[in-house]
Every structure is written in C-alpha cells, then in structure tokens.
Amino acid sequence: NAGVTQTPKFQVLKTGQSMTLQCAQDMNHNSMYWYRQDPGMGLRLIYYSASEGTTDKGEVPNGYNVSRLNKREFSLRLESAAPSQTSVYFCASSERPEHLYNEQFFGPGTRLTVL
Amino acid sequence: SQQGEEDPQALSIQEGENATMNCSYKTSINNLQWYRQNSGRGLVHLILIRSNEREKHSGRLRVTLDTSKKSSSLLITASRAADTASYFCATGLISNFGNEKLTFGTGTRLTIIP
Numbered sequence: 001n002a003g004v005t006q007t008p009k010f011q012v013l014k015t016g017q018s019m020t021l022q023c024a025q026d027m028n029h030n031s032m033y034w035y036r037q038d039p040g041m042g043l044r045l046i047y048y049s050a051s052e053g054t055t056d057k058g059e060v061p062n063g064y065n066v067s068r069l070n071k072r073e074f075s076l077r078l079e080s081a082a083p084s085q086t087s088v089y090f091c092a093s094s095e096r097p098e099h100l101y102n103e104q105f106f107g108p109g110t111r112l113t114v115l
Numbered sequence: 116s117q118q119g120e121e122d123p124q125a126l127s128i129q130e131g132e133n134a135t136m137n138c139s140y141k142t143s144i145n146n147l148q149w150y151r152q153n154s155g156r157g158l159v160h161l162i163l164i165r166s167n168e169r170e171k172h173s174g175r176l177r178v179t180l181d182t183s184k185k186s187s188s189l190l191i192t193a194s195r196a197a198d199t200a201s202y203f204c205a206t207g208l209i210s211n212f213g214n215e216k217l218t219f220g221t222g223t224r225l226t227i228i229p
Contacts, residue, residue, distance in 0.1 A: 006117055035219075042119075043158070043205060043219040059214070102179070102207075103148060104217060106157035 002026055004107035006091050013081045013114045021076040021110050023091030031094045032074035033058075033104065034066060036087040043090065049074055081114045090114070119147075119204045119220030127226040134191040136223040138204030139184075145189050146181055146207040148217065151200045156205065161189075191225075199227045 002023045013019055025032065031111045035058075036045040045058030049068040063085060065077045074093075078085060089110045094102040122137045124167045138147070146165045151157040164180045164187070171178045177190040191198055201224050204215040 040221060042221040045218075046217060048216065059218075092158075103160040104158075106150075106159070106179055108157045109155075 002088070003089055003091055006089075006107040006110050008110060009105075009108065010111050011077075012115065014080065014115050015082060017081050018079050019081065019112075020078075021089055021112075022073070022090075023075065023107060025091075025105070026072065027093060027095075027105065028071070029093035029105070031102070032068065033094075034064075034074070034076045035090045035092065037090060038087050039088050039108075048108040051066040053075070056059065066103075078112075079096045083113075083114045086114045088110060094111050118187045119206055119218065121202070121223040123206060123223060125224040125226070127228060128194060129228050130194055130196055132194055134194050134198070134225055134227075136189050136202055136225070137165070138187045138189070138220055140187075140204075140206045140220075141185065142206075144206040144208060147178075148177060148205045148207065149176075149187075149189050150203045150205060150219075152203065152222070153200045161218060163204075169197075174213070194225075194227045196227050196229050200225060 007022045033048040034046040037043050043062050047066040049055045052071045055066050069073045092104040092106040095103045118213045119138050119140045128212045148163045149161045152158045162173045162178050164178050175192045180187045201222045203219050
C-alpha cells in the first residue's frame with residue numbers, strides 16, 4: 001500500500017517549456033488535490049477533483065491544467081512554465097467527495113525549478 | 116488568501132519540555148486540522164477537531180478550539196527530538212459544490228534541542 005505517489009521528485013525546466021506532474025493513490029479515495037508550497041506561504045490549493053470526472057479551480061489555478069484520468073490518477077500540467085511557478089508541488093487525496101471531517105493524505109512532493 | 120496564521124513562526128525548546136503553538140483563522144469553519152511536515156517530506160495528518168468540540172487528545176497531542184475567538188492551539192507534551200518539524204493548521208470549509216476544502220496556515224517551525 002504505497003499511499004500517494006508523485007513523479008518526478010525533482011525537475012528543472014526552462015521558461016516556456018511544458019511538463020506534466022503525475023500523481024496516483026491506491027487508497028480508493030474519491031477526492032484528489034494539487035497544492036503548491038512556497039517559503040512563508042503555507043500550502044495553496046491549485047486545483048482539486050471532488051470525484052472521478054470532475055475538476056475545479058482552487059486558489060491559484062492560473063498557468064495550470066489538470067486531468068482526472070481515472071479514480072487513481074490526477075495529473076497537473078504546466079503548458080508554458082514561468083519562473084513564478086518554481087515551487088514544491090504536493091498531491092493529496094481524501095476519502096469522500098461529501099463534506100465533513102476528511103483528513104487528507106499527501107504525497108512526497110515534486111520540487112520544480114523554472115529557469 | 117491565508118485562512119490560518121500560526122504563532123509563533125519558529126519555536127526552539129529543550130527535549131522533554133512542552134511545545135505550544137497557536138492558530139488563528141478568519142471565517143467560520145467546519146473543522147480544524149493539524150498537520151506535521153518533516154523537512155523535505157509531505158504533510159502528515161495529526162489530529163482533527165470539529166467545530167462543535169472544544170478539546171481533543173491523541174497520545175502526546177492536545178488540541179483546543181475556541182470558535183468564539185477563532186483560534187486553536189496544539190500542545191505537544193514531553194517533546195522528543197523526532198518532533199522537530201513544521202506544524203500547520205488547516206481549516207475545513209464546505210465549498211459551493213459541497214466538497215470540503217482545506218486552507219492551510221503558514222506553519223510553525225519547531226526545533227527540539229537534545
């Protein structure tokens with residue numbers, strides 16, 4: 001039972017390049033999330049997927065797209081990377097799409113540098 | 116915008132002492148959660164307290180919630196070197212789509228001195 005896995009662990013891009021961050025969970029969770037973490041800013045929600053087939057914007061969605069490929073996988077795409085997107089990206093999942101009392105389980109993170 | 120603000124931003128204590136960190140938030144919540152993050156790792160859930168609860172315990176952790184003051188505290192008793200980490204509070208809110216979203220604070224960096 002691996003929990004939440006993310007690939008790659010590290011990535012360096014040049015401005016304007018594109019890439020996709022992959023996330024998968026094996027806990028049969030319905031909801032999945034993408035966050036970015038910047039120094040002194042805590043975690044900020046980029047996009048989330050309440051259930052398979054649905055995605056919604058979070059606090060900082062500009063410059064990103066997501067795909068909920070199936071119940072297990074939720075990918076984050078940067079179409080044209082910018083230095084402002086240098087950050088650590090975390091994927092998370094939780095059990096139910098409905099409200100209340102859901103703890104989130106986090107992956108180990110992807111450290112992205114855009115030059 | 117950040118919903119939660121932790122205080123202090125950094126805390127250093129001797130091993131064996133108790134550590135207290137606080138979280139203040141701005142709007143009504145359904146629950147408040149505390150997470151730990153070891154350096155270079157993902158976040159790990161520690162404890163959840165519902166909006167109708169005032170205090171909760173889990174092992175060496177004690178969480179209080181005061182909804183009238185919009186604040187929470189996390190107490191770690193008998194601290195150990197392994198408790199060195201960053202601690203984040205996260206407030207749970209129901210979105211317009213009926214899904215809960217968490218909003219994280221900026222964290223408290225706790226260092227336990229052996």
